[in-house]
Amino acid sequence: MRFDLVDLRLFLHVIDTGSITAGSKLSHLALASASARIRGMEGALGVPLLERLRAGVKPTKAGLAVAHHARLVLQQIERMHGEIADYAGGLAGRVRLLSNTAAITDYLPQALADFLNTHPAIDVDLEERPSHVIASQLLDQVADLGIVADSADISSLESRPFRRDHLVLVVPQGSGFGRQRQTSFAQALAHDFVGLGEDSALQQHLALQAGRLGLRMRTRIRLRSFDAVCRMVEAGVGVAVVPAVAAERHAGAGTLRLLKLSDSWADRQLLICARRFEQLSVPAIRLVEALCAPAPAATGKKPKR
Template sequence: MRFDLTDMRLFLHVIEAGSITAGAERSHMALASASARIRGMEDALGVPLLERGRRGVEPTAAGRTLVHHARAVLQQMERMRGELGEYARGLKGHVRLLCNTAALSEFLPDALRAFMTTHPNVNIDLEERLSDDIVQAILQEEADAGIVADSVDTSGLETYPLRPDRLVVVTARDHPLVAKLRREKRRNVDFMQTLDCDFVGLAGDSALQRHLAAHAARAGKRLNYRVRLRSFDAVCRMVESGTGIGVIPETAAVRCQRSMALRRFRLTDAWAQRQLVVCVRRFDALPLYARQLIESIKSQAMR
């Protein structure tokens, strides 16, 4: 039984894309050649690796085992290239990093800029996802590292603390919610108390907005977004105008309060009192440049 690296990369591309045709395209290979390689792998093993259907392909039990080992082999090869790159300097490293909305918006751009300035031969594939989705992706070896809120279950992963990520409510200074909390002599607010208000949120498929929508749904409510924007700064500008209230990381709220007429209230809900952590399967198994990236992110987060 002989599989080369091209076979393994092709098979992973087929599984990730859900079809042999798309997998062949990702591998820059003709469909006939890709199909022949898959059949050759199945003949060598004596068992089918794919279940073929009208909607594409799915891995068989043997196929799932191959996926696991192929990822491990290719990761090891990537680690070797990364470490040799320290000497050859001509090789490029590639790190796939997943993160939640708060990390992407508040500190990762500066942290990554510092790393990439000193590591010009390393590319980073950065993607925003929900913390729960990130954990599953790391466990399934679909990414090298992730930055998540510590409110999710990270069993089976190594985690390293980065910085607090408390969620707060921001309002205009004359918003009715401010007067209500003042009458009740409260400095903090329950998320339930905000659900009848109009909201200002992030545009697109934001991980934070999906997180808030899920908590509202558990309370039998649906958040009413008057407007969606592309940054926490833009959200705060619209909140300042009285359009609605927002739920954002406290770090973003504190920064925006320096230049905007806003009020800030901490959410009392346990899920809002979070810590950002970086998670990996095994730190010592990562390529050298991926370990260096994580160390750089940790040092930048503590500033």
């Protein structure tokens, strides 16, 4: 039984994408070659690794076992490369990072830019996911690191503090909230909403919270950024739930109000998580160290209006 690293990477790409075609593209292989490699793995093991479906493929139980060990093998090789490169003075590698919407929009851009500029030979694969999905995928070793809200079940993971994050309700001036400074999400659901796309981790989180209340969000329009959401709220289209740090950028013009949400899940700690920090590759450890460093202090200067 002989598998090379190309086989293992290909198989993981196929599992992660649910498609041999997509997996072959990520592996930079022709489809025929990728299919032959997968069949060769199945022949060597004497058991099917993939269930072929009309809409793609999914792993069999044996396939899940192979994927688990393939991730371990590749992580160890990447860790070895990182350590050797570190000794040579040129740390190199790739880190797979999953993040929820708040972190990926408002907290990670500058932190990752600083890290990538300091470590030019380390690349980061960054993808957005809801917090509960990130926790599950870290356990399945789909990624090295994840940034989640503390409302997610991370009892089987290790975690470190990243940032505090507060979700607020933004409403147009003159809305039906009077002089309220605080409201509940249940009360807010009586109004029309402006939201992000359905694939947004935050939007999925809000839909989940509404479902737990037995209610539904009436979303009139979906946009791609918090900036666009806030502008639409200013125009009177509806209300929206966004991170306070994003809302405060738009509140100065006087056409937008911020209401504190009384729900416990709206005031949260963002955490950086891993299955085991000690098992991470050296590049991933360096990224954790950079992200967990204290955020730069504010200058105290007010932004120009």
